[in-house]
Amino acid sequence: MQDTAYQTLEVVRDGALATVWLNRPDVRNAFNETTIAEITKVFRALDGDPQVRAVVLAARGPAFCAGADLNWMKKMAGYSREENLADAAGLAAMLRAIHDCAKPVVARVQGDCYAGGMGLAAAADIVVAAEGAHFCLSEVKLGLIPATISPYVIRAMGAQAARRYFLTAERFSAIEAARLGLVHQAVAADALDSTVQALVSALTAASPNAVAEAKRLVHDMTDQPLTDALVDDTVARIADIRASDQGKEGVKSFLEKRKPSWLI
Secondary structure (H helix, E strand, O other): EEEEEOOOOEEEOOOOOOEEEEEEHHHHOOOOOHHHHHHHHHHHHHHHHOOOEEEEEEEOOOOOOOEEEEHHHHOOEEEOOOHHHHHHHHHHHHHHHHHHOOOOOEEEEEEEHHHHHHHHHOOEEEEEEEEOEEEEHHHHOOOOOOOHHHHHHHHHHEEEEEEEEHHHOOEEEHHHHHHOOOOEEEEEEHHHHHHHHHHHHHHHHHHHHHHHHHHHHHHOOOOOOOOOOHHHHHHHHHHHHOOOOOHHHHHHHHOOOOOOOOOO
């Protein structure tokens, strides 16, 4: 089922899977204010939709996302600082909506993934790229910096790699992106869809509540010091999930050698 409420996106529902297609192939899926607002809106909606258990972020045409739309950039050139603050806040909200979505998000990347496009990929939970894809943090060539996307990109590729690619704006391959950790799998172009589908099948086979809590666990534990409070937090989380309805059902179904209720 296709949601026709969006101008720059194509949103397709297939059972528990929602696929969000960037749909501006004529401009290599570069984003403008409308795209940013629509991505924010759809991910917030999917976050609260109990029927959706996994989201794929994909793109129509030969490129995943070339970053900022040229016409949008022309408009930004005349912005005041206050207007720039408001505009950047919209971009930050879009990335946060992807990152904070309780549903697991898989980015399906082909072709160019540049600048803000790298932010989209890095904000996802799992990134699968075609081997022919290329990545670039091109901002310094324009006298800019990748500020808004930096929390996500640095977490994904590490500070050491970010030092190089933030400063040089070099283009690098999907194979290199996988080596750095930005991409989880780089596969042949004809294997891209089947690889994504296998991941979606794994995600939707697990407890929806446990997947959401596991995603939150990674976010909350990353780069935290190992304190007594942190250990106590992990103890509370496992106790709570064991006592949850899906936790009880999962263990019971395993012991009884049957499918859990979320697969029936």
